[in-house]
Amino acid sequence: MSERSEPAGIHLEGVSATMHDRNRGEIMAVRNVDLDVQPGELLTLLGPSGCGKTTTLRMIAGFQEPSAGRILIAGRDVTRVPANQRDIGFVFQNYALFPHLTIFGNVAYGLQVRDKSSGEIQRAVAEALDLVGLAGFGERLPNELSGGQQQRVALARAIVIRPRVLLFDEPLSNLDAKLRVSMRSEIRRLQQTLQITTVYVTHDQEEAMAISDRIAVMEAGRIAQLDTAEVLYRHPTSAFVAGFIGRANLLRATVESVTDGRAMLEIDGQKLVARTERTLAPGDPVSVVVRPESIAIVRSGASTGLTGIVQTRTYLGDKIEYEVAFGGQTLSVVRFNPADNEEFMPGSTISISVPEANVRLVDGA
Ligand SMILES: Nc1ncnc2c1ncn2[C@@H]1O[C@H](COP(=O)(O)OP(=O)(O)OP(=O)(O)O)[C@@H](O)[C@H]1O
Ligand SMILES: [Mg+2]
Known part of the structure; x- marks a missing residue:
């Protein structure tokens, strides 16, 4: 994280996702979404279950190809670029740590597959663990850590590759209420320290309000309203947004x-x-x-x-x-x-x- 690149903007233009569901047939999970995430901004996608938050995030990450539209990161069209070439760190709801690898091994993994030297890996992993408050935990196994600590490892693993974009999908939903509150401010602090453009997904409106620069409220595959928490609360444009924020x-x-x-x-x-x-x-x-x-x-x-x-x-x-x-x-x-x-x-x-x-x-x- 020592050499830091300029934060990157994310631009979605007319992005849609069509899914094939066995029972429901063809459904539009995301409908013609235009979205600009400013460089260095933390933008949250907030909305009820099934409104298309994860699908939108997966398209930004490159895990899913849009059925229409295009996605640009730092001005570069990445719509057809594979996930591993997009320079993105991803933190999921279930931490998905490798159970047989040490904490060091888990965090180092992304650097090893990128063929970094062992000296560089040692230094970067130590720095990432330090940033998430887990210096000295490198030799432990994931099952020797608490849920909150495991989620910090997942965070360290995402930032160690020095991504230009960080994506979070409900990262705190497996933690108890108190830990959720302290982890969300840690994520915010880290995001601001590293100045990484971040898209954060949650269906918890308080979490969204606490952590975000701006919030996009999603409803049935569309962005219903996008603004700061304060404007959404004071000036909702629809009954849906008013009912979802506060x-x-x-x-x-x-x-x-x-x-x-x-x-x-x-x-x-x-x-x-x-x-x-x-x-x-x-x-x-x-x-x-x-x-x-x-x-x-x-x-x-x-x-x-x-x-x-x-x-x-x-x-x-x-x-x-x-x-x-x-x-x-x-x-x-x-x-x-x-x-x-x-x-x-x-x-x-x-x-x-x-x-x-x-x-x-x-x-x-
Ligand atoms: N692989 C899939 N195959 C078929 N339909 C899917 C698939 N993934 C998602 N969907 C559907 O697409 C829509 C949007 O799903 P998505 O996972 O993006 O919602 P979400 O906002 O993340 O919801 P949640 O808060 O429950 O995680 C839903 O109707 C969902 O059932
Ligand atoms: Mg989801």
């Missing part, structure tokens, strides 16, 4: 009027204002997203404004969660740092308010 109340509303980018919405007789740049006409049905923590409970007792009835109240220490019946729909409301005397009890009527900047019109329902 918690969201999805409400169905009807447009009453629109003036100067402010839409007056009606939800079963109650009025809500949203800011929007969309072209809308009175009577249009729209989907609205409101985050649970952006709803304020103004006071108990019905009055003017929005009125709801508390269905459930769950005390969780640092917050209280409420389910509130609101115009025939149910709202989740979260109140952080609740006051000692906060007692909006089930059955009681409350007034709520939502700042109009926190009411988002989205696609889909």
